[in-house]
Amino acid sequence: MKTYEEYVQDLLKMKPNIYIGDEVVGRDDPRIQGGMRIIKETYDHVNEPEWEDVCTATSHITNKKINRFTHIHQSEDDLLKKQMMTRQLCHRVGGCIQRCMGIDALNALSVVTYEVDQATGSDHYQRFLKYMEYFQENDLVASCAQTDAKGDRLKRPHEQEDPDQYLRVIETREDGIIVRGCKVNITNTPYAHEMVVVPCRYMGPEDKDYAVAFALPADWEGVKLLTRPANFRKSKFYEAPGLEIGDAETFIIFDDVFVPKERVFLNGNGDPRQTPYAGFLALMFAHYHRHSYTGCKPAVSEVLASAASLVAEYNGIENTSHAKDKISHIIGTAELVFAAGESSAKHSEKAPSGTQVPDEILTNAGRRLAGEMIYEEYKILSDLSGGIIATLPFEETFYHEEVGELAMKYLKRNPRIKPEYMLRCFKGIENLGVSDLAGVMQVAGLHGGGSPQMETITMMMRYDTEKLKDIAKYLFGIKSKLNPYERPTVTPRKQLEKFRKAMISKRERENQ
Numbered sequence: 001m002k003t004y005e006e007y008v009q010d011l012l013k014m015k016p017n018i019y020i021g022d023e024v025v026g027r028d029d030p031r032i033q034g035g036m037r038i039i040k041e042t043y044d045h046v047n048e049p050e051w052e053d054v055c056t057a058t059s060h061i062t063n064k065k066i067n068r069f070t071h072i073h074q075s076e077d078d079l080l081k082k083q084m085m086t087r088q089l090c091h092r093v094g095g096c097i098q099r100c101m102g103i104d105a106l107n108a109l110s111v112v113t114y115e116v117d118q119a120t121g122s123d124h125y126q127r128f129l130k131y132m133e134y135f136q137e138n139d140l141v142a143s144c145a146q147t148d149a150k151g152d153r154l155k156r157p158h159e160q161e162d163p164d165q166y167l168r169v170i171e172t173r174e175d176g177i178i179v180r181g182c183k184v185n186i187t188n189t190p191y192a193h194e195m196v197v198v199p200c201r202y203m204g205p206e207d208k209d210y211a212v213a214f215a216l217p218a219d220w221e222g223v224k225l226l227t228r229p230a231n232f233r234k235s236k237f238y239e240a241p242g243l244e245i246g247d248a249e250t251f252i253i254f255d256d257v258f259v260p261k262e263r264v265f266l267n268g269n270g271d272p273r274q275t276p277y278a279g280f281l282a283l284m285f286a287h288y289h290r291h292s293y294t295g296c297k298p299a300v301s302e303v304l305a306s307a308a309s310l311v312a313e314y315n316g317i318e319n320t321s322h323a324k325d326k327i328s329h330i331i332g333t334a335e336l337v338f339a340a341g342e343s344s345a346k347h348s349e350k351a352p353s354g355t356q357v358p359d360e361i362l363t364n365a366g367r368r369l370a371g372e373m374i375y376e377e378y379k380i381l382s383d384l385s386g387g388i389i390a391t392l393p394f395e396e397t398f399y400h401e402e403v404g405e406l407a408m409k410y411l412k413r414n415p416r417i418k419p420e421y422m423l424r425c426f427k428g429i430e431n432l433g434v435s436d437l438a439g440v441m442q443v444a445g446l447h448g449g450g451s452p453q454m455e456t457i458t459m460m461m462r463y464d465t466e467k468l469k470d471i472a473k474y475l476f477g478i479k480s481k482l483n484p485y486e487r488p489t490v491t492p493r494k495q496l497e498k499f500r501k502a503m504i505s506k507r508e509r510e511n512q
């Protein structure tokens, strides 16, 4: 397994293709160091006895010990450990751990490439396994590029005025494909080794050129990363791990890019029979990513609840009933979201490829709750902190020769707390709640992994409402087939079958 230092060396060898404002920069740019600092946590703990169990796994390809962020889940236990690892690592960085997207996409590909091969006689799964072995051996970090620019939201890819609004194959050759398009809002790519590219929606027969999946190094010829970094404001006077972090979101331009055949995992342009699997893959990535959210989002909530509890103490209001009540709402959400993910692992099933797939309804229910509550949680933190988190003078002012002491004096609230700690607490919450990066994290909490409406659609596609109605029919004396012991959602064993049917059957296609 790789060390953080080796990861940094890998990045420094990459070509500069990061566009920040009017500059083109490489991986040594200070504005992406905050993101790299987050990835550090995913490398640092693999050999520590108390972390090893959650942070490593055994490869089903080579049987070697690997970083869990490069693992294809083989069991319920794998899903549970991934969820726990995510929660614990997110505590250490005060939010998103940023390494889950790539491996979530690879888990989705492990399910779908196998099924495409079974249906069409292609050899995508073997290619995928070879790629996966390379990925695991080199302990790589990947982003997942799913979200397309999408143009007119109500039009399908082939109906768009500009055909490049969704990433597409413009040519299939003997040795690979040429792709053109732009994936937007993509996290971590400037400090990832690789990008895993998957479709973002169902594709009908006329959309066959858009049914494409592949992986490429993030500095590949023709790839341009239009990046917006955001970082917390560090302290000049003390060290604090929670202030070191950052994020980078990117528009990835594919300017007629060649993808070698061994890195292509779906291509409706080369074989139209593969087209319906685009929707299956899109949903599968969203599914794995939403399951990862049931690990990270509870941690985000706990970070907010933790800051809210601390500031309540520092403000001298921690024993008031309203403060306790508000904090309990955040904790309650965190635990429910985590429980949904745990339960979805317990109700998981094996795909034909051997990959373990979490329960879809439970995962989506957890992820949607997290998304809906995110602004409420920030509201509670802001409520208990008071307005100072938005008005705090710059840190240097508190150490200024002339006004520093005065500034500290007027920070004082709880007599038991040193003004210097008051300052650290307010500065921490200023970063967490009202900084540039805080804004990004709030929107990520809502839209990342799909807007709440997408989770609703996915849940309701799978939820058996006929069975649900049986409860009312039974209670109201109307003839019903109610089996009181059966959960009204789909039974876990049929979940994948329903997935496939929804994405692939002709009737569904026409209804889209």
Ligand SMILES: Cc1cc2nc3c(=O)[nH]c(=O)nc-3n(C[C@H](O)[C@H](O)[C@H](O)COP(=O)(O)OP(=O)(O)OC[C@H]3O[C@@H](n4cnc5c(N)ncnc54)[C@H](O)[C@@H]3O)c2cc1C
Residues within 6 Å of the ligand: 101, 143, 144, 145, 146, 147, 150, 153, 154, 184, 185, 186, 187, 188, 249, 440, 441, 443, 444, 447, 448, 449, 450, 451, 453, 454
């Ligand atoms: C911080 C951050 C990080 C992200 N990281 C990644 C990443 O790493 N990889 C990745 O692939 N994506 C990533 N995303 C993208 C994320 O998945 C999308 O933002 C999300 O899926 C919503 O898509 P959108 O932004 O295009 O919103 P839109 O689709 O434009 O949604 C706007 C509104 O329009 C509604 N809407 C859209 N289409 C329709 C329709 N046909 N009919 C009715 N209503 C409609 C939506 O429900 C929503 O209310 C990230 C997003 C954020 C904010």
